[in-house]
Amino acid sequence: MIVGSGPAGLTAALYAARATLDPLVVEGAAPMGQLMLTTEIENFPGFPDGIHGPELMEKIRAQAARFGAKFVTADATRVDLSRRPFVVEVGEATHEASVLIVATGATARMLGAPGEREHLGRGVSTCATCDGFFFRGVPLVVAGGGDSAVEEAIFLTRFATHVSIVHRRDRLRASKIMAARALANPKIDVIWDSVIEEVRGEGAVDRLLLRNVRTEETTELATGGLFVAIGHQPTTGLFRGQLDLDSGGYIEVRHPTTATSVEGVFACGDAVDRIYRQAITAAGSGCAAAIDAERWLETQGR
Numbered sequence: 001m002i003v004g005s006g007p008a009g010l011t012a013a014l015y016a017a018r019a020t021l022d023p024l025v026v027e028g029a030a031p032m033g034q035l036m037l038t039t040e041i042e043n044f045p046g047f048p049d050g051i052h053g054p055e056l057m058e059k060i061r062a063q064a065a066r067f068g069a070k071f072v073t074a075d076a077t078r079v080d081l082s083r084r085p086f087v088v089e090v091g092e093a094t095h096e097a098s099v100l101i102v103a104t105g106a107t108a109r110m111l112g113a114p115g116e117r118e119h120l121g122r123g124v125s126t127c128a129t130c131d132g133f134f135f136r137g138v139p140l141v142v143a144g145g146g147d148s149a150v151e152e153a154i155f156l157t158r159f160a161t162h163v164s165i166v167h168r169r170d171r172l173r174a175s176k177i178m179a180a181r182a183l184a185n186p187k188i189d190v191i192w193d194s195v196i197e198e199v200r201g202e203g204a205v206d207r208l209l210l211r212n213v214r215t216e217e218t219t220e221l222a223t224g225g226l227f228v229a230i231g232h233q234p235t236t237g238l239f240r241g242q243l244d245l246d247s248g249g250y251i252e253v254r255h256p257t258t259a260t261s262v263e264g265v266f267a268c269g270d271a272v273d274r275i276y277r278q279a280i281t282a283a284g285s286g287c288a289a290a291i292d293a294e295r296w297l298e299t300q301g302r
């Protein structure tokens, strides 16, 4: 069984199906992962003219289905990894699996400001590497103060006329070296002690309402887009207490394999990866998980 259906889960399903492992994918109530929230993807190899996120995901799913992968379109509600075979409950239904691949992904933390969700993919992004290219020649805002925010701001200076980092405190959380690099960049400024109260614009984003948390003063800032970089949350609550997780909730694996702390359970994609978080790296690790699963089954004489 495979839990999760982003690029990692579906690539694992494709490989497992071609290896005649008869995979069942619990794809979730909102299947196919974070790419369903994106528009154009230009950095997934094999698509020189780009491809829309949802179209790419439908294609990978169809490819897995072609080789016999089966799908349950609902969320897994409980797992028991202490039993053999493993038990995965999906609502009232109970499924058993001799090997399990966890590909439950992660979600970007959002600010929760009015207008933010509505503009996701229309001026609000959670991934500069993915979307920065579409914001040429406009000023941009990055929300956050950690390494991600600083890294995204530096990356975005390639495209933007100017990048403002909006941070809720008077000091960056980012590592000293990264912070110094950002602060020295003439295209970057930091708006300190400030939070984004509202994302505004008809269709596209054209301005933000900021509030200074010290003075309570509110101001409007014109911008061509907002990159939210306040951290990610791996979707691993289902496995807490059953698999070893790190302090951020990411599943621990025995790199470079995808083996978790429970024999016969493998993990891949953004539920493991706090560094790269790309569709292609997730797909690659899904492939590795399927191969690891297949080899593990062989060692079990199956």
Ligand code: NAP
Pocket: 109, 110, 111, 143, 144, 145, 146, 147, 148, 149, 151, 168, 169, 172, 173, 174, 195, 229, 230, 231, 232, 274
């Ligand atoms: P992070 O270190 O947790 O930083 C999150 C930032 O967002 C913090 O500055 C935090 O503010 C701010 N924030 C959180 N919730 C907020 C909210 N609701 N409203 C406004 N601001 C909010 O997350 P990260 O930057 O994604 O980094 C995660 C981990 O990956 C870190 O260990 C980081 O070092 C690592 N990383 C490393 C690199 C690199 O080395 N190249 C690149 C990216 C990430 P406060 O500071 O006030 O808490």
